[in-house]
Amino acid sequence: MFAVPTQGTGELAPARETEIAQLTGTMEALRHRRGSVVEITGEPGIGKTHLASALADLAARHGFPVARARAVGGSTTRHQVFRDAWAALLGWCHGADDKGRLFHEGGVLPAEWADGGVLLLDDAHLCDPASAELVARLVRTPVPGPFVLALTHRPRQTDPALLEALDEEVRAGTVTRIEPGPLDAEAVATLLDTWRTSGRTGPDDAARLLEMAPQLCNAAEGNPQYLRLLVAAGWQPDYWPDRPGTYTDRLLREARPLMAELNALTPEAAIAAAAGSVLGCPFRPEDVAEISGLGLEHTLDALAELTREDVVRPAGWGGRLSFRHRVVGHVAHESADLSFRLRAHLRAMDMLYIQGGQASERARHAEHLLGTDSPTALRVLSEGAEDIVSRAPATAARWLGLALEALPGHGRAGMSRAALALARCRALTAAGRLEEARALAHDVLASRSSLTLEQQLTAHAVCVDTERLLGRYEEAEAIAETALGLLPRPWPDPLPAEAFELFFEYGLVLVLRGGHEQAGAVVSEVSQARTEADDAARTAMRVLAAFCDTYLGHLDEAAPDVTRCARLVDALPDSVAGHTPETLTLLGCAELYLERYADAFRHLSRKLGVTMGASQKHIAMHKLLGLSMLDQWAGRLEDAQRRALEAEAQARAIGAPDAAGLAMALRASALVWSHERQSIGDIVDLTEAAARAITAGRGWWATSATGLLAQTRLICGDSIGSRRILLDCGGGEGLPLVPPTLRPSLLALLAAVELKCGDTAAARHHVREAETYAQKLGLPVQDAYVRRTRALLHVNDREHDAAAKLFELSAEDFRRARMPVEYAWTLVTGARSANAVHGPASAAAWLDTAEAAARTCGAVRLEKEAARVRAELPRSPQVPRPINLLSDREREIAELAAAGLRSRQIAERLFLSPRTVESHLNRAYRKLHVSSRVALAHVLHGIG
Structure with a gap:
């Protein structure tokens, strides 16, 4: 239980430093015998009274007396607030004369007021006319000596003449206006x-x-x-x-103070307020007249009073009104007479039916009528839940829960308890209350003998859905296979919508477990069948099929299918797409694999109401992971880290440690570029935590994190750890568990790792594998990763001319794909080859471009690396040394040939075949632009 006591005097809400500073300045002026007028104005409940109390506390601390009173609405006593201030708090004043002058039996103020004091008037908007006139006159009159007049008021209800006086003096600088705003x-x-x-x-x-x-x-x-x-x-x-x-x-x-405000209304205004609270915000005057029974003329008068008292306010065009805040309406509703509320809700529900209102609008009234008109209310609640489940699943679940509680036995009025329970299961799932949905679905399955085949399939589908969303993939797969066994063979024609949904859920589970080939086969078979499923379900199945084909690298079929699916999904309204929100995630991921990054970002960032906030945390998590990856590739490193953190929080909230591991891997991958070398230890710790969270080889999560973790480890200098991650999570040699569409880049990464570890033969082997896969796929970014690693091999062989060309091609592919981090990293890595082939000016240009790209996306580590490489390059232009263009073997053979040895003699000395010697010698000729051994000797001797 949670109770909030009323704030005491001087207890302020946070973020009021500016206002306190203004009050402190007023007290400092008073200490120097300068009086002033202070106006504290703002919305009801914003904290005006607490600021006034803070002013009183400040005055007391400085030794100034304070006279304070609150204006009372509807008072017939002239100068009521002044009389109360002096009489109640100081006990010296006997009242005021007809001109508003205060008098006392001694004729003078008490001695303690000689050095200054504060008169504090709360709720000045409730002043009687004489008090309002006197306050306005005091505001306009220069303050006589060390005296502070402070007042709090609501501007919407304040006397116009007093408002005018305050505005004039604020502009003149003689009134200090303090207007506390909303808290952040x-x-x-x-x-x-x-x-x-x-x-x-x-x-x-x-x-x-x-x-x-x-x-x-x-x-x-x-x-x-x-x-x-x-x-x-x-x-x-x-x-x-x-x-x-x-x-x-x-x-x-x-809400006692607010209820006192409502209780001060006239009876007709109170009835109008209660009727408005039944209708909800905003409401129309004619509907209030219908619900309240006051008639239109009396209703308009009552609403005018509510507007004057700032209980309701105009709400846009059409004469609609709304409570000044929704909670005011809720208090008005709960404090109204019960019999009036029930009759009003019944009238409202009937009125909406006649007006053709939506089922969800009528259901808001039906939930209050259970027990009075149960059959009608049950039907309306069920219809309303169906209408609103894609927009407000938690509300739909509440309505269906109320209906189930009110439905006796096995249901009446044509309503099935099983149907209501299954509908509530779906709503609970959409609202993220997975355990409740799972338990209710199991309860339904317990009475299996009384269920139709369609209801059994739906109950199993709900169980599969909840188990999948809870990360229990083995259980989900087992339940799905059991349920599919209920279908007769051959399948019914057409396939029931419930069976179609079950196949879709089964396919999703197989995908998450890494069974893309099995999922593709199942989905392909189901896609050919006729079905009673709606357009959204059929589109979702097509997207799942296209995703599986894309993942498996069947791009000839997948690419056009993804294009067609994108058109279908784009044409779906949000309310329809919200029924299967996984569709957008699957489509976005397929486009990501196809390197259609702009389309992927568009679909992953498309907002469906059901996927936001506390609802559908699992869907939001998948979308955040995809968006984080896209942000990182696009160089939006801060956004990538932010989304990864959000995805990690969502994953932990639904108990999905493997997804949290992928989120941590994404965050580490972004951090390694945006932080300096000093943070390597923290980044390595993060990668270790991510690796622990992901079970090696466990489906999609592990393989998706593999490249991120391995590259981060490599950049941090841990080549052995990088190789271990690639081989463990990728399934060993050849990385069979890695998605075929990403395999070229990860094989290229493995080759770079082997090169760092000193195993050149393994590096060459992995590059050849990567080139074979890349040629089949024809994806530019995958080609770019492979070219860059092939360039590294050329650098290792001192073949800088070939390396420089490949670095340049790779960098251009990354630039076209709008991947600035990889673009900059490629230029930095290739700068030494550019220097060897084209000279320092060219290398410097590469580094300038890399630094500019790195600065744009905040890649601090890249900037530092570019500066380090620049410092290692020659400071003045010089002719590149031709010998640097040769590999170690080519240099060795060239020097022997220049010394006069024939090819056979060189072959015998180096244990090579003469053909191999000739091959190396010819490459040396081409690189040094010579055509004979004499010219070769001249070049070699010329360079010493």
């Missing part, structure tokens, strides 16, 4: 933490509230009073704005 999310979190540390919350409540601080801040619009009300009500984001929370009694206890 950080200030709300600080305030919630203050309540926690003061013992006002339990640990569970505190953790939940702090986690939801940004959403809670948004719901309360940064208003401290509304924040307190929502917290007291046990606010839940999935219920807002339909409900403030689950604790009505606590809400009403905390």
Whole structure:
């Protein structure tokens, strides 16, 4: 349980430093015998009274007396607020004369006021006319000596003449206006933490509230009073704005000041407010008249009063009105008479039916009517849940839960308990409440004998879905195979929609377990069958098939299929696409493998309401992982790290350690470029944590993280650890577990690792493998990775001319793909070859370009590496040494030939065949641009 006590005097919300500084300045002026007028204005509940209390505390600390009173609305006493200020707090004033002059039996102020004092008037918007006139006159009159007049008020309700006086004097600089604004999310979190540390919350409540601080801040619009009300009500984001929370009694206890405001209304205005609260925000005056029974003329008068009292405000065009904040409407609703509420909800539901309102709008009223008109309410709740499940699954789950509780036995009024339960399973799954959905589906399966085949298939599909989303892939696969055994062979024609859905779920599980070939075969077979499934389900199946083909490297079939699928998905409305949100993730990943990065980003970042916030954390996680990868390739390193952190949080929230491992691998991969060498230890620790989180060889997660972890290790200087990761997670030699569409780049990475480890033969072997795969795929970025590693082999052989050409081609491919980090890294790596072949000026140009690209994306490590390579290059132009163009073997053979040895003699000395000697000698001729041994000797002797 969680109770929020009223803030005491001087207890301020955070982020009020500016306002306190203004009040402190006022007190400093008063100490120097300069009086002033202070206006504290703003929205109801924003903290005006607490700032006034802070002013009183400051005055007391400085030894100044304070006279304070609150204006009372509807008072018939002239100068009520002044009389109360002096009489109640100082006990010396007997009142005011007809001109508003204060008098006392002694005729003078008490002695303690001689050196200054503060008159503080709260809620000045409620002043009687005489008090308002006197305040306006005091505001316009120069302050006589050391005296501070301070007032708090709501500008929407303040007397116009007083408002005018205040505005004029603020412009003239004689009035200090303090206008506290809404709190931001950080200030709300600080305030919630203050309540926690003061013992006002339990640990569970505190953790939940702090986690939801940004959403809670948004719901309360940064208003401290509304924040307190929502917290007291046990606010839940999935219920807002339909409900403030689950604790009505606590809400009403905390809302006593607001209820006093509502109780001060005339009876007709109170009825209109209750009717408006039943309708929800915004509402139309004519609907209030219909629901309240007041009639239109009396309703308009009542609404005018509510507007004057700032209970309701205009809400856009069409004469619509809304409560000044939704929680005000909720308090008005819960404090209204129960019989009135029930009749009003019934009238509202009937009215919406006549007006053709949506089922979800009627269901908001039906949930209040269970027990009074149950058959109708049950039907409306079921229809409303179906209407809203893709937009607000938590609300749909609540309505279906209410319907199940109210449905006796096996159902009445044509309603099936199993159908309602399965519909609630789907809503719970969409809302991220997976364990509840799984348990309810198992309850349905327990009464299997009374279920139709379609209901059994649906119940199994829900179980498969929840097990998959919980990361229990083995269980999900077993349940799916059991359920598919229920289908007769040959399959029904057409295939029921429920069976089609089950096949889709089965395919997703196989994909996540790494069984893309099996998934592709199943999906391909099902795609050929006629089905009763809707367009969204058929599109999802086509996307899954295209994804499997792409992953497996069948690009001739996959590429055009992905293009067609993209058109189909783009044509789906959000509400339809939201039924199978995995579609966007699968399509985005397929496009990512095909190197269609702009399309992948577009589909992965497409927002469906059901995939955001607390709903569908698993979908949001997949999309964040894909977007993080795209951000990293596009050089948006900070965005890549941020999305990876969000994905890791989502993964941990749903208990998916392998997905969290992939997120950590993405973060480490981005960090290794954006941080300097001093942070290598932290990055290595992160890669180790990521590797521990991913079970080696466990399907898609491990293979997706393989390249990221291996490259990060290599850049950090751990070539042995990089090779271990590649071989362990990639399935050994040839990396058979790596997606074929990514295999060329990872084989190229393995070759670079072997080269670092000193195994040149293994490096050559892996590069040849990579070139074979790359040629089959024809993907430019994969080609670029392979060319770059082949260039490294040429560098190792001192064949700088061939290396420089390949570095240049590779860099250009990365530039065209808009991958600035890889582009810059390629130029930095190839700068030494450019220097050997083209000279220092060319190498410097490569490094300049690399540094500019690195700066653009914040790749600090790349900038430092470019500077280091630049420092190692010759500082003045010089002719490249031809001998550097030769490999070690070519140099050895060339020197022997220049010394006069024939090819056979060289072959015998070096244990080579004469043919091999001639081959090396011919390459040396080409590189040195000579055609004879005499010329060769001249060149070699010329360079010493």
